[in-house]
Amino acid sequence: MVLIPLPEEVELHKKSANLKLILSRIPDEISDRKTFLETINETVNTIKKLLNAVSEVSQCILSLQGKQGLEHRNKNFLKHDKTFSDMLKEYFQEGQANAVFLSATCLIHQTNLIMFTVKDKCE
Numbered sequence: 001m002v003l004i005p006l007p008e009e010v011e012l013h014k015k016s017a018n019l020k021l022i023l024s025r026i027p028d029e030i031s032d033r034k035t036f037l038e039t040i041n042e043t044v045n046t047i048k049k050l051l052n053a054v055s056e057v058s059q060c061i062l063s064l065q066g067k068q069g070l071e072h073r074n075k076n077f078l079k080h081d082k083t084f085s086d087m088l089k090e091y092f093q094e095g096q097a098n099a100v101f102l103s104a105t106c107l108i109h110q111t112n113l114i115m116f117t118v119k120d121k122c123e
Helices: 007-024 033-060 064-094 097-122
Strands: none
Touching: 007 033, 007 097, 033 064, 033 097, 064 097
């Protein structure tokens, strides 16, 4: 039996793929300040869109356990988003690019965990 994803799930998938693509560009763009600043701005906007999409999907999940699971993943994502922001601040003060790369990788992982949770809870 093939399940057709809800439109909210499709939109979340697009937003998560877009965020992961943007974050994956960071190592190539960090040395060009202007491009890197544009990428950071794009990241911030995409994160906002992703969080809105997570909220939309959450409304479609019927089980309390499913909603709680997605809420937990969302909170973890927000913690890693804060860490990413802190690492960016440190980078501009001290120039530690590896911390930014690691933090971006963690955000990609958290995005994947959200998608796994949605897939699990919406089936």
